[in-house]
Amino acid sequence: MKILADENMPFVQELFGDWAEVVTCPGREISPEQLRDVDVLLVRSITGVDAALLAQAERLSFVGTATIGCDHIDTELLARRGIAFASAPGCNKVAVGDYVLAALLRVAVHKGWQLQGKTLGVVGVGNTGAEVAARARALGMTVLLCDPPRAQRDPTAFVGLEQALAADIVSFHVPLIHGGDHPTWHLLDQATIAGLSGDQVLINACRGDVWDNQALLARQQGPSPLTLVMDVWEHEPEVLAPLVPHVLIATPHIAGYSLEGKVRGTFALYRALCEQLGNDRRFTPEQLLPPPPIEALHLNEAPDQAVVARLVRLVYDIELDDAAFRQFLGQTGFFDRLRKHYPQRRELGSLRLLGTVGNGESLGFKVSGGSADSLLTEKADR
Numbered sequence: 001m002k003i004l005a006d007e008n009m010p011f012v013q014e015l016f017g018d019w020a021e022v023v024t025c026p027g028r029e030i031s032p033e034q035l036r037d038v039d040v041l042l043v044r045s046i047t048g049v050d051a052a053l054l055a056q057a058e059r060l061s062f063v064g065t066a067t068i069g070c071d072h073i074d075t076e077l078l079a080r081r082g083i084a085f086a087s088a089p090g091c092n093k094v095a096v097g098d099y100v101l102a103a104l105l106r107v108a109v110h111k112g113w114q115l116q117g118k119t120l121g122v123v124g125v126g127n128t129g130a131e132v133a134a135r136a137r138a139l140g141m142t143v144l145l146c147d148p149p150r151a152q153r154d155p156t157a158f159v160g161l162e163q164a165l166a167a168d169i170v171s172f173h174v175p176l177i178h179g180g181d182h183p184t185w186h187l188l189d190q191a192t193i194a195g196l197s198g199d200q201v202l203i204n205a206c207r208g209d210v211w212d213n214q215a216l217l218a219r220q221q222g223p224s225p226l227t228l229v230m231d232v233w234e235h236e237p238e239v240l241a242p243l244v245p246h247v248l249i250a251t252p253h254i255a256g257y258s259l260e261g262k263v264r265g266t267f268a269l270y271r272a273l274c275e276q277l278g279n280d281r282r283f284t285p286e287q288l289l290p291p292p293p294i295e296a297l298h299l300n301e302a303p304d305q306a307v308v309a310r311l312v313r314l315v316y317d318i319e320l321d322d323a324a325f326r327q328f329l330g331q332t333g334f335f336d337r338l339r340k341h342y343p344q345r346r347e348l349g350s351l352r353l354l355g356t357v358g359n360g361e362s363l364g365f366k367v368s369g370g371s372a373d374s375l376l377t378e379k380a381d382r
Ligand SMILES: NC(=O)C1=CN([C@@H]2O[C@H](COP(=O)(O)OP(=O)(O)OC[C@H]3O[C@@H](n4cnc5c(N)ncnc54)[C@H](O)[C@@H]3O)[C@@H](O)[C@H]2O)C=CC1
Pocket: 068, 069, 070, 089, 090, 092, 093, 096, 123, 124, 125, 126, 127, 128, 129, 146, 147, 148, 149, 150, 173, 174, 175, 176, 177, 182, 183, 184, 205, 206, 207, 231, 232, 253, 254, 255, 256, 257
């Protein structure tokens, strides 16, 4: 059996190497010719799997994407051709929650805000949106949930887009959908942008095409620009360069790039393929993860916003991602290069907080309760 996998997918040799020949290559370079003798194709979000790519893929029986988003896959085509398909729902939702928490804390410094009491609109309340909502609540924010497809089933829990867009901060977590009842392409368009006030903050960690980037640039060049956090961009890997100086935090589609998230992504495909082939699973995701750089910290009291910000930065410093983006912007291939060489990033949950840590768990950290002394003893005993 021959497996072709995106080179940015960790642990493919370890997981599949025992029962298949595994070949890897850059996701944007996978060609129809390469797929002639391939049985299994494992991609990430940058490989468009469509009729043109599969034109010569006579042997292909399985396609997997180690991502949450599936907008790059023609799933109807796969179904028509009898090719099995798997994705990795939720695999990097925690990483996206970490990213947005780090962004909120950075925004707070920039604006001189206490986040407690501020409102956050979450547009799209699935796996990633729910992670973000939980962390914002732990910071004492009032969270407005907007998810029209879900609201059809549970109308009382949700607000409309207009109300969500009136929040102090609005974070987008929708799939990219063209057409249908709830399209998300250019959900933030010229008209919605015009209705926003210059005090507001917008975060996009879902798909670039959900925001009209040209319309945003026009707004940012006017008298009352918005505060923007952008992990994703229209037309990636291209970036609308003139927009970047008007963006507070700019990153190259790495919100979901924790090591844990990537491992869960590859592992979801391993599990699906094992099931399809009737193979036994020899690994668990935990076996693949190295120990984190910092395992535990002792806190004597519940952390305030400034302490939370320092704790988050110990595990994930979003400003380093922003600085790298600005340093290399404009160089050919900078976007994909930053993604390919992304430093190993762990989730907040890799750090255990010991002692009286209040809302630590809801913020994403691992927490051990008990008195400070008993925990110190427990730590010393380990
Ligand atoms: N920047 C990054 O690194 C990452 C980006 N993503 C993107 O984020 C998207 C969302 O991920 P999940 O939360 O895991 O997906 P999910 O499928 O769990 O949730 C998406 C939610 O959006 C809702 N929705 C659909 N249309 C909507 C509309 N017009 N308005 C408001 N809500 C709408 C759905 O009802 C659903 O509840 C993914 O499809 C992917 O494109 C996901 C992971 C990492």
